Every structure is written in C-alpha cells, then in structure tokens.
Amino acid sequence: QSALTQPRSVSASPGQSVTISCTGTSSVFGGYNSVSWFQQHPGNVPKIIIYDVTKRPSGVPDRFSGSKSGNTASLTISGLQAEDEGDYYCCSYAGTYTLIFGGGTKLTVL
C-alpha cells in the first residue's frame, strides 16, 4: 500500500475536466513542497507533466495544472483529449534521495 493514495480510476468525456487527487501525510510530503505528476501511456516510459506542485515543463500543454492543499495534491486536466488517456502517478520527494510514488490512476476518456 502506497503512502500516497490516488483513486484507482477516473473517467470523463472529451472536453470535460477531471481532477486526480493524491493524499498523503505531512511526513510523506515533508517540508520540500516537491510534488510531481507523471503520465504514462502503455508500453512507454513515464513522462513528467507537473513538478514542484504547480510547474509545467516546457512542451506540456497548459490544460494540465497542479495544486496542493494541506496533505492532498491534485492534478487537473481541462479540455480533456483522447490522447490524455493513460496512467497518472503523483510523486513526492521525502528527503535523502527518497521518492514516494502514488499507486497510480487510470484515466479513461469516454
């Protein structure tokens, strides 16, 4: 059981918005405020889409946004597109070269 809890699956129709939560404890998130989100399509390596809670790497559409409130981080995808379908993982830096991944959420675009 992961120390970061994500819903196993979410679904929405094209054009809609969807939010994926990632709930942990204060010790899991630590004082680093370093939460990332990764997208993974079947057979591919993970790709970072959000880092440092809210920042988007270059090339990632602004439809993807991140936030955090208390011990819950969230990834919101607006204007859902078919290619957004895949698995999404949150990840927190817990200090001393340690990462904690959430269990992953399967996003289905209906």
Added chain:
Amino acid sequence: VQLLESGGAWVQPGGSLRLSCAVSGFTLRSYDMYWVRQAPGKGLEWVSGISSSGDSTNYADSVKGRFTVSRDNSKNTLYLQMHSLRAEDTAVYYCAKPCGGSCIDHWGQGTLVTVSP
C-alpha cells in the same frame, strides 16, 4: 540526454544480477540519481537513490540489505547490484535523472528482471 540500462535477465529466486545504466548528454557527476521499478501491470516504485558523489545512498524497505546502488562518474555509469532476488522483484527497472526534488526529467528505456524458478 540518454540513459541506457542493461543487465536485466531471467534469474532464479535467490540469485543475483547487476544492472547498469550508461548515461550520455549530461555530466553524471553533477546529479543525484534514482532507480525506479515497475512490476508487470503495476505502478511505479522507487527502489534507490544515490548522491552525485556516491557518498550517500538510500533504499526502499523492500530491497534494503539486498540491493546496492553505486556509480562510476568517470565511466558515466550507474549500477544496481541485486542479491537474494525474490519473485516480487520481477519488474522493469528504470534509471532516472532528477531535475530537483521529485522531478524526473529523463528516464531510461528500462531493463526487465524476471525472477522465477
């Protein structure tokens, strides 16, 4: 930037393997590095991390005492020595380059380790 893992294989329970990750396109000695694994059909699991100099390491509880991470910055290569392998260690093993905190901006293509009789 490229990370190329090798060394994955089929091995019997209790066996050993050494994975390598050869990097190019960046200066390995400037970065802490991670190993992350993914069991078939399962999620991502952090395995180990190592400081840029190699002086400091950390391991997931599931592999502590059995796996050892090391690096040779002069050879631009990261290693993961695995002993006493178990069926639950079966996974694709990725080496990963961080971009600060939990940010990982480059992953290798992964190498498959299969532990079974």
